[in-house]
Amino acid sequence: MTAPTDPADLTKFADPLRIPPTLRPGPELTVRLTSAEVQLHSELPPTPMWTYEGSFPGPTVEVRRGQRLRVAWENGITTPYPAQVGRLPAITAPPAENVPGIDPALLDPKAAALPAWAVTHLHGAVTGAGHDGWTDNAILAGESQLSEYPNDQPATALWYHDHAMGITRLNVNAGLAGLYLVRDEEEDGLGLPSDEFEVPLVLCDRNLATAPDGTPTGQLLFKTVGPLPFAGRYTLVNGGIWPHHDVRQRWYRFRLLNTSSSRAYRLHLVDETGQRVPDAAWQIGTDSGLLGAPTPLSPQGLTLSPAERADLLVDFRALGGRTLRLVNSAPQPYDGQPIGDTDPVGVPNPANRLPDPEVLEFRVAPDAEPDPDPFTLPAVLAQSYQRLSHQTLPEHNHRVLMLGRSPAGVFQLWEMAEVPDSEVPPAGTVRDGYVQVQQGTGPVRTYRRLSADFNDTLNWRVRQDSWEQWTIINLSIALHPVHIHLIRFQALTRAACDVSAFQQAEGGTTIGKPVTWDAETPIVPADQGWKDVIKIWPGELVRVAGQFTGATGRFMYHCHILDHEDDGMMRPFTVAPGAVMDVTGMGGMGPM
CATH class of the missing domain: 2.60.40.420 (Cupredoxins -  blue copper proteins)
Structure with missing residues (x-):
């Protein structure tokens, strides 16, 4: 045990671990x-x-x-x-x-x-x-x-x-x-x-x-x-x-x-x-x-x-x-x-x-011999487990989410939509809510922010039982563990991004100077399983995929740093039967 040295210290390891009922x-x-x-x-x-x-x-x-x-x-x-x-x-x-x-x-x-x-x-x-x-x-x-x-x-x-x-x-x-x-x-x-x-x-x-x-x-x-x-x-x-x-x-x-x-x-x-x-x-x-x-x-x-x-x-x-x-x-x-x-x-x-x-x-315990223990570490755990990849995913939709920060310093969830080439702002300008991204020497894609605050317009309507891939890019300076309600998902991709082109004060990137990334980062074994929270480190891109099955209605996704969530880093999405979406014309996805 470590003895306390000032009035606020407490003796370490003095009390036994309690087990909740x-x-x-x-x-x-x-x-x-x-x-x-x-x-x-x-x-x-x-x-x-x-x-x-x-x-x-x-x-x-x-x-x-x-x-x-x-x-x-x-x-x-x-x-x-x-x-x-x-x-x-x-x-x-x-x-x-x-x-x-x-x-x-x-x-x-x-x-x-x-x-x-x-x-x-x-x-x-x-x-x-x-x-x-x-x-x-x-x-x-x-x-x-x-x-x-x-x-x-x-x-x-x-x-x-x-x-x-x-x-x-x-x-x-x-x-x-x-x-x-x-x-x-x-x-x-x-x-x-x-x-x-x-x-x-x-x-x-x-x-x-x-x-x-x-x-x-x-x-x-x-x-x-x-x-x-x-x-x-x-x-x-x-x-x-x-x-x-x-x-x-x-x-x-x-x-x-x-x-x-x-x-x-x-x-x-x-x-x-x-x-x-x-x-x-x-x-x-x-x-x-x-x-x-x-x-x-x-x-x-x-x-x-x-x-x-x-x-x-x-x-x-x-x-x-x-x-x-x-x-x-x-x-x-x-x-x-x-x-x-x-x-x-x-x-x-x-x-x-x-x-x-x-x-x-x-x-x-200092026993001379270990307890009789019938357990042996198995080579296989969940026979039902299957590692996902983009190539093996069923037909799926794509969404793009950026973890941004307002000029006032408030962390936000930015739901993005791709902008047609004809609507891209002039080169060299910075437009609030417009972010360009590029992988390697591939094409530059321009995205426009649809929402940032919890009470902004509902944008993401998901077809029941559909698969989706979300591409999440952290433009901010902080870790954000993102939790999606209702579903479990797997991480498909991690990549370190150069986000230096993002101008926080202006709320976007200079047109012609995109956020970029090249090689993917290996996904550690602890993140290869089924998840409902995924760590997105500063300056990182993560892709996750899951099936929106088992229920319908209005749900949330948010950062699980509770201070960030309470400050508004939370957004709604809905899940509805496909037949309802077909009749009403709801939906709307984009590639990434």
């Missing part, structure tokens, strides 16, 4: 949103929170594939918003938003008046739009949100969280998140570690208010600075700050989920000396299901941006009596720059919002 419901379930006091660390006073069923994270809901479930999300919260909300006037070095406490004069007085206005979204679920948790359809205390989930999708780890318009980051920060597991026969047949050997690891970061003497009061503090999104000092796993977990000498399955507002994690398993532990961890699944085959954890670590999940197996059989740590090496904000395979990890980096890289400690 599990609910295995019948056809109907009631989940109550309620206030609770949660002990985040044994050295802290209890923390007031908003929770599902009094638990933080909420209970893990577990269902079988095809088991239709009706959930009544009952809002029973009557207490004031439980966190302080404030903003620092300027960026400081080292970044002061990581420091617990804030000058009371910098608190937002309006935050204390926030009601418990909430709507629950089952992230990754294939469900009708009326049950998806539309962001404006939040409910107040005393009301219920009724949702129906068919659960007709492959085994995976979904999660549920608040999605209220404009305050998602605050409601999730207050505690409204939980895990939701779908099981199926394909997963059953693998004999994966289960029961006590299957462990959820729900990660997030938080900050805390302090008393006049500098000691944390236990109250949550959502503190930001300038344009930077929230970054908290303390790392929590399953609702506890820097816990430890006792394990035996055998295989374990860990279901990882990043519920942070903005913090990305690059996770490594290290030993007592801080050296990376090789050949012990294997990834077997991504956001939306199992991979085709296990892939060893890279020396580069496992990167999870907000809302991403990973299904990991760890073999502790040869590690008896050892103390291992899960550590984070990602600075905040993280731009995807790699780390050397032999570079030190688990090193404090306070100048880049990583003062405490520790996440979790594993204490392996």
